[in-house]
Amino acid sequence: MIRLTLRTARANLTRSLLSALAVVLGVAFVSGSLMFTEGLAVAMTAHATAEYRNIDVEVSQPDGVSGDWPADMLDRVRKVDGVRAAEKTWSLFNLGLSAGDGRKVIGDHRAVNVAADPRLQPIEATSGRMPGKRGEVVLDERTADREHLGAGDKLLISSFGAKSRTYTLVGLTATTKGGFDNTGALIVMTTPDMEAISGYPSTTIIVSAAPGVSNDDLAARITAAVGARALPHDQLVEEAKNAAVGNAEEFRDALLGFGVIAVCMAAFVIANTFTIVLAQRTREIALLRLVGTTRRQVFRSVVAEAAVVGAAGSVLGLAAGVLLAYGLPAALAAAGAPADVRPVISGTTVLVALAVGIGVTVLSALLPARRGTAVAPVAALSDASVQIARPVGRTRRIAGTVTFAAGLVSLAAANRAMLVIAGALLTVTGFLLLSPVLVPALIRFLRPPLAALGGATAALALLNAARNPRRIATTTNALVVGVTLIATFTLIAKSTEAPAERRAGDKMFAQFLVMDANGLGILPAGVVEALRAQPEIGAGLHPAYQSFDKDSGNEVRTGGTGGPAEGSAVVSADLGLAVGATVTVQGRRFPVSAVSPGTRTVWLSAGDMVAVFGEPFLTEIQVDPAPGVSSTDARAALDRALQAYPAVVAYDHDGYVDHLNARLNQALAVITALLSLAVIIALIGVANTLTLSVVERTRENALLRAVGLTRRQLRRTLTFEALVIALTGTLIGTAISMAITLSALRSVEAHGSRLALVIPWDRLTVLLAVAVLAALTASILPARRAVRHPIAATLAAD
C-alpha cells in the first residue's frame, strides 16, 4: 500500500506541486521568521555583551528607588578597597545632531560618555581615537558613512531644550546605538562634556577592579560600603542578554502571527486540492475497493500521500526560508535598520518547519480524504466522468445565515472595539459558511450582462466557474479572507489618516510650525530669540508656552488664535468660574474673559505667561512671514535661524501633514507586505483550482475545439474563468472590509471624534490589479495545457 501511495503521489506530482507551493510559502515564512529572529537575538545579545566590555562592576540605584543618590557617591565608590578606577556614566537620548554646516541628521540619537581611562571604556575607536578632552566626540561608523562625516569634521550637538554646542569628530566606532530600532546615531563624548549637557546627575557608576580582586567580591564590598546596588560583570551581561532575547522573541511572535495567517491560507488551498483530486480519482479508488482494499486502507493511503506532499513542501519551504532569512536583513539594511543580523538555522527551526508543513497538509487533507474515500466499489463500473457536486447542507445554510446576519447586526450596532471585532469575525465566518450559495448566485446574477459584453466565451467561462459551488466557494474563501485583512488595514489606516490633514489645519493658524524633531514637545528657550533676530519672520512669532501653577494645581497654557487678550484669562469649565470672575496664577489675578471645555486649565497670552512664570516651557512656535515676504524667503530665514538647533525643525502645512502620516504609512507598508503573502497563497489556490478543473474538463475542451472554438477563444475562456474567480474573491473581500471599517469608524465616532470612511482608490486599484494580473498568470499554464491537447486523441481516448 505504501508503494502504491508513493507511486500515486509521484504520478500526481504536477497536481501536488501547486498545493505543495502553498505549503512551501507558509513554511518559508514561518521558518524564515524563526531563523531571522534567532539571528536577531544573537546579534542583540552580542551587542548587550559588548556594552559591558571593561566594566567589572556597575553601581546603580536599586530598581524602583529614585532620588537620594548622594553627590559624593563616586568618591565613596572610589575609596572602596579593590576599586582600581570608577566613573560616572550617562546614556542620553533625544539628542539633536547636525553637521558643522547646519545639515541636520534626523533620527533618535543617543549619547554616552567614556572615562579618560582606556581600560574603563566599553567602546573602542575603530578609526581615529577616542575623545580625550572636552569638545571631542566619536560617532558610530554607520551614521558617519551615511552622512559622509569623517575625523576632523565639526558637529553640532544639542540635548533637548538646549542650544547646540560645536564638537570635533575625532574617531569612529563600530559600536551602534543598540536596541532593536537602532536608526539613530551613537555619540561618544567625554565625561565633563556629558556632565555639561545632560542636565541631571548620573546615577550609574562603572567600576574597574584592581588586579587580584574578583568581580563578585568587589560587587559585594561596594554594596556593603555604599548601600547601592552593585552587580558584577557576568550578572550584568546575563540581564542584558535576557532583555535582548525577550525583545527578539516579542518581534518573533509578531512575525509568527502573520505566519499563522499564511499557513491557514495554505490549509484552505490544500483542502481544496485534495477534494478535487480525490473526486477525479473516484474511479481509481472504486477500483481499489473493488479488488478488495478496505476503506481504511484507502484512507490511510491518501493521508500518507498528504504527508509525502507536506514533507516535500516543508523541505522546499525550509530552503526558501533560508533565502528569506538572509534577504530580510539586506532589505532592512536598505531601509536603514540593523544589518548585522546573521540568520541562525537551528534544529528546533527545522523541526518546527517540518511539523508545520506536514501537520498542516495532513490535517487539511483529513476531511477531504474521509469524504473522497467513501466510494462504493460499484462506482468503478459506472461512468463517473461528470462530477456531481454535493449540495450545501441545511445545517450549513442555517448556521451560515444566522452567523452572517449576527455579524452584520453586530457591525451595524457596534459602539465598542470589541463589538467591531466580534462582528467582523462573525461576518467573515458566516460568509465562509454561506459562500457555496452566495458566490454561485452572484456569478449567475452577473452572467447575463457579462455574456452580453463578452460573448459566448465569457458566458461559458462563468458557467464553468460556478459549476461546482463548493469548489469555487473554497477557492474564493481563501482570497476573501486575505483581501479582507489587507483591505481592512488599508481602509482603517487611510480613514484615520484624513484627520492628520484636519489636525494640521486645526493646529496651524500661521504659515510655519516650529517644533522639536523628537516629538518631546520642548523647544530650547533661545529659539524665540533666534527667530526674532530674522527680519523676514521676527515680527510674526506665536510661541506656545506651558507651565504649572503649583498653588492651584492648574495647568497654564497659551491659547491659540482664540486665546485671551493680554491681561485676561480663559478658564476650563471645571474650575467653576464665570466670565467676569478672577483667577489667580502665581499670585497674579486675571479677569476671566471666557470659559472653555477642558480639565483644570487656565489659558493666558504668551506675554503674560513669560511675565508670570519667567521661564515657562516653550512647546512650539508658529511663524508668519512679515508682510510682503515670500514663503521661500521666510523658509530660508527659518533655516538660518534654526541652524544652531539640530533638534528643532520647521514645517509648513503639507510638511506637517506628511510628518504626522509618515509613521502610519510605514506601519501600513509593513503590515501590507506581511499580509500580501496570505493573498499570494490564496491566488495560488485560484491557479490550483483552475489547473485541476482543466484536467477534469480535457474532453469537454476537446469537444469545444472540435465544434469550432479556436485556440485563442479557449484560452480566453480559461482566462476569463480565472478572472471571475479572482475578482469575485477580491470584490467580496473589499466589500466586507468596507463594512468592518465603517463599523470601526462609527464605534470611534461614538467616543467623540468624527471619522469619515476614506476609500483609498489608488491602493484598492493596485489590489485589484494584482488580483487581475495574478489571475491572468494563473490561467497561462492551464490554458496552454488545454490548447495543446490533440483533439482527436483526447476524444478517442476512453
Added chain:
Amino acid sequence: MPALQATDLSKLYGSGEAAVHALRGVTVAFEAGRFHAIMGASGSGKSTLLHCLAGLDRPTGGTVRISDTALDTLNDEKLTLLRRDHVGFVFQKFNLLPVLTARENIVLPLTIAGRRPDPEWFDRVVAAVGLADRLDHRPAELSGGQQQRVAVARALMTRPWVVFADEPTGNLDSRSGAEVLGLLRDAVAQLGQTVVMVTHDLHAAAHCDRVVFLQDGRYAAELESPAPDDIVAMLARLDAAVPAGR
C-alpha cells in the same frame, strides 16, 4: 466534384522503431448527398481516417479537400473556423457540454461564432430529432439516446458541408441506436446532407448508401448499398487476406 476527397493520405504515429503507420496512402472520395460508412477491423485506421478527413488531426502526408478547400493550406485558426461553420460532428460520447442546456448545446457552434440561429431552421431540426419538449434540460437529465439526438441536431444546425459521425451508436441500446441512424438517414434523404460515419456495427452500416472498407491503413474495398450479409462476407474475406507477419 465530390464533397470530400482524400488523396494518398498517410499518418504516422511516433518515429523510428516505435513508428506506427495508421494510414498508408489512402485515396478515397465521398460524393455529396449520400450516407457513407467507413468500416474495418480494430487498428485498420478507420478512426484516424475520419479524424484526418474532419480536420481534427493532421495527416503526415497526402491531402484532404472538403468541398473545394484543401485542409493542409489552413492554419489551426482557419481550420477551426472551417469546422465551426461547415462541418458537423457526432461522437460516440462526450458530445455535449454538461453545463449547457440541450438548446444551448444545439446552437453552440453558432454561439461560438457569435451568430444567431435561424429560428425556422432551428425549429425544423429540433422537430426532426423530436426534442421540442426537452430543450431546457441539461445533458445529465437526458437519456443516452436523447443526448445523441441533441448531438445530431447540433451537427445539422450550421447546415454543414459534411457531417462526421464516429461510432454514433456505440454507446446506445439497439432501439436508440436505430433512432439516431434514422435521423442521419433522414438528414441525407430529406435535407440533402452528406454524412460520413465510422462504425463497426453491421446494422448501422446497412443504413448507408456506400460502405468503404479499410484494412491495415489502406483502402481495401467498397460496397454500394450493401445488405448486412454482404458486409459480413466482405469483412470475412478481408480478415482471411491478412498479410503474413501481422
